[in-house]
Structures are given as C-alpha cells and as structure tokens.
Amino acid sequence: MRTLLAFLILSASAFAGEPAKLPRPAGDALDAADKSIHSIFDTDLARAVKPSEKATLAKSLVKIADETPEADHNAERFVMYRLARELAVAGRDRATAFTAAVAIAKWWEAGAIATEPGETAGASAGESNPALGESNAAPSESNPSAGESNRAGASAGVGGASAGVGGASAGVGGASAGNCVVSGNWPGEKYFDKAQELWKDAAKAPRSDERLRLESEAAEWYAYARPTATGINLLLIEKRLTVEKEAATVVKVAKAATKTEKDADLKLLIGTWNVDVGKEWHAKWTFFADGTVNSTSGISLGKWIADAKHVKIMWNDTKWESFARPIRRNIVAGDSQEFGKGSVSATKVKARE
Known part of the structure; x- marks a missing residue:
C-alpha cells in the first residue's frame, strides 16, 4: 500500500513543473502554418506511400518539432506534431502517434471538447489530410469484439485484480470494455471523461487504423488530464499512455x-x-x-x-x-x-x- 501511495504522490507531483501552455493555434495563423509545413515537406509526403515510410516520416517530424524553438514557430510546431500523428496512424506506429499526441498536450492549451455525435474531438484531429492518402494498413472486416466478452481481453490491468483498473485490459491493441474509475470534481475530469469516451469508441472501430486514430486522440486528452489526476484514475492514465513502450x-x-x-x-x-x-x-x-x-x-x-x-x-x-x-x-x-x-x-x- 505504501508503495502504491508513493507512486501516486510522485506521479502527481512530476507534472507540477510543466511549462506554461501556449495558446492553441487557430484561424489564419494555423492555416498559414499548415500550408508552410506542407510546402516544406511536400516531396517527403508524396514519397511516403507505404505504412513504414509514413511511420519514418512521422518520427522525423516529431524530432524536428522537438528541436524547433517554440517562441518563433509556435503554429508550425503544432502542425508538425499534428501531421506526425496522422502519419503515424497511417503507418501503424502507435508509439509515435502517442508521442505526438502527448507533445501537443504538453505545449498547448486544450481544444474545445466536442459534444455532438459525429463531431471530431480536439482541434488537432482535424479532417483527414489528403497528402496521407488512404491507409492500406488494415483489412476492412468489421470488428465483432465490441460489446461482447473479449476472448483475449480480460486482464487485471495496472492496479491488479483487486484494484479493478481496466477490468478488460487495454492490452496490445489498447481497447478496453470498461474501467473502474473514481468520479468527482477535479480540474482534469472533463479531459479524462473525453479520453474515456474516445477509448471506448476505439474498441468499436471496424478497422485498426481508425481504432489507432481514436486512441491517439484519447491519448492527447489523457495527457491533459494527467497533471491533476490522482488515485485509480492516474493509474489508468499511466497504463494507457505507457502500454506500447515495447x-x-x-x-x-x-x-x-x-x-x-x-x-x-x-x-x-x-x-x-x-x-x-x-x-x-x-x-x-x-x-x-x-x-x-x-x-x-x-x-x-x-x-x-x-x-x-x-x-x-x-x-x-x-x-x-x-x-x-x-x-x-x-x-x-x-x-x-x-x-x-x-x-x-x-x-x-x-x-x-
């Protein structure tokens, strides 16, 4: 128990020193940055046809964005992380997609939370980028696992069976049928709830590329919720954001x-x-x-x-x-x-x- 409490205290305090978040790029500034980045990388985008090529380009964009001074190129960095996530999804690179999503949450204020059915959550998701083309990463058969007992998904999760975190574990694919979480008024709760909603939607997605897209969007919202999360909610967030390391x-x-x-x-x-x-x-x-x-x-x-x-x-x-x-x-x-x-x-x- 003491070990668990120490983990929760250290994890919560680790984010207290995060940099002040920048205003999320929008409007003309975002449009101009998007055109600029696509112009700079137009040849690379055209050559990235195979999933592995898209994944490689995604990693390069994350590295460039990490090394770009934020004061001078705020909108351009945002676009590079967003584009990197889209490319990583098309390239079936979960680690890079999650890295880009968490970077967005680290540096910029959260976008508006969508509430209408079919509305895309988060400003960084946007519409599909025509430069990416259609993903050939997954078969088109529907995934019948949503709503039924998952043959390979019943796992104790991070907190063990007694804690009940991720009653149906995220596993490699990351989807969970439901989670034992603690509700209440806390600053990051709205972000956590949105992340949970997207994660559950991902479990029902008929294709793996669509599933990864939704999970990477959820990762961004989990990252916004993480600094103020505690207890079982923090454990679940950490599980979701670190499960793909290997x-x-x-x-x-x-x-x-x-x-x-x-x-x-x-x-x-x-x-x-x-x-x-x-x-x-x-x-x-x-x-x-x-x-x-x-x-x-x-x-x-x-x-x-x-x-x-x-x-x-x-x-x-x-x-x-x-x-x-x-x-x-x-x-x-x-x-x-x-x-x-x-x-x-x-x-x-x-x-x-």
Whole structure:
C-alpha cells in the first residue's frame, strides 16, 4: 500500500513543473502554418506511400518539432506534431502517434471538447489530410469484439485484480470494455471523461487504423488530464499512455527475423489466415511484415514475434496464441494460453477469397 501511495504522490507531483501552455493555434495563423509545413515537406509526403515510410516520416517530424524553438514557430510546431500523428496512424506506429499526441498536450492549451455525435474531438484531429492518402494498413472486416466478452481481453490491468483498473485490459491493441474509475470534481475530469469516451469508441472501430486514430486522440486528452489526476484514475492514465513502450523492439526483432535464410518460412506467414481456437472461436488474422497482426474477433490488434520453434502472437500482457514452425504453405497448428496445447489450427486465405 505504501508503495502504491508513493507512486501516486510522485506521479502527481512530476507534472507540477510543466511549462506554461501556449495558446492553441487557430484561424489564419494555423492555416498559414499548415500550408508552410506542407510546402516544406511536400516531396517527403508524396514519397511516403507505404505504412513504414509514413511511420519514418512521422518520427522525423516529431524530432524536428522537438528541436524547433517554440517562441518563433509556435503554429508550425503544432502542425508538425499534428501531421506526425496522422502519419503515424497511417503507418501503424502507435508509439509515435502517442508521442505526438502527448507533445501537443504538453505545449498547448486544450481544444474545445466536442459534444455532438459525429463531431471530431480536439482541434488537432482535424479532417483527414489528403497528402496521407488512404491507409492500406488494415483489412476492412468489421470488428465483432465490441460489446461482447473479449476472448483475449480480460486482464487485471495496472492496479491488479483487486484494484479493478481496466477490468478488460487495454492490452496490445489498447481497447478496453470498461474501467473502474473514481468520479468527482477535479480540474482534469472533463479531459479524462473525453479520453474515456474516445477509448471506448476505439474498441468499436471496424478497422485498426481508425481504432489507432481514436486512441491517439484519447491519448492527447489523457495527457491533459494527467497533471491533476490522482488515485485509480492516474493509474489508468499511466497504463494507457505507457502500454506500447515495447512495441518498437518487437517490430525490430520481427523484421530482423525475416532477413535470415533459416527464417524464410516466415514469408509464408504474411497475409490472412482463417483461424480456429478451441471448438467454437473463429477469426481471420492478418499478419504484416512490421510485426503487427489484425484479428476480426476479440482484440483486433496484436503483435507477433518468432523464435526457433514458434511464432507467438501476443494480444496483451498475458494473452497469446502461437503457430508452430516451420510455417507451412496451407495449414499450421499451434497453442493457446487460454485453450491449451494444440488448440489452434489455421489455413491460409487465398488471394481471391
């Protein structure tokens, strides 16, 4: 208990020294900055076609924005962070999308909170940037996990089972069915409530790119709420904003694995598989070369990593399935943390399906 209290006190005091926030760019100043940044990076934006290229450009924009003096280029920095987030979403780079979102909350005042259905929350979300093009990051199947018991999502969360934080854990994909939070009048409550609303909307999103967009918007609102949050609310915010730290390492390992001749079978993994787990659970899993995997049921976004004997698919901190290696062209078998050894079978979906 003392350790928990110490964490909460230190976390709350850590944000007391944050810099005074700048007025959020708007109107003519924002329009001019947006045109300027797009003019400067027009060639880079045109060349960033693949998700990995968009993610790389997003990282570059964050770095440039971090190093740009805020006093002289307030609106331009804001636009770079906003554009970086959009590119990171299109590039399936959760870490960079969240980094850009938190930077916006660190330096600028919060935007107006949207209240009408269908209205976009936060000035930094804006309309889709035509320079980004359509995202080819995710399959278009609807995610049936919203509103039903998530096969791979029941986790104790940060506070453990007794605390009840994230009764259905965010996991790798980040969506939660509901959370035990403390309500009451506190300065950041309206931001926290908006973040919670967006996070729940993300759980219902039919595509992983739309889900990540909503979660990255939620991250900005969580960051606005964090300086005045306490107790269980602060624990939940920290969980949401730090859950993706290990993703970059996993992606690097996954990419490295596909480069060696002995791992040539992993090329067969890339694509979509019809998967049965246990006797009743079925989904389509789509594997990408960057180490991510989408599912049409349960948690919709996970990550995969290969060792000598298995491809392990991780859905959150505790839930996983695996495929046995070597990967065969048409059918594979594997294990499940929940359903046991030999409970997974999968067949590759042909291109015409």
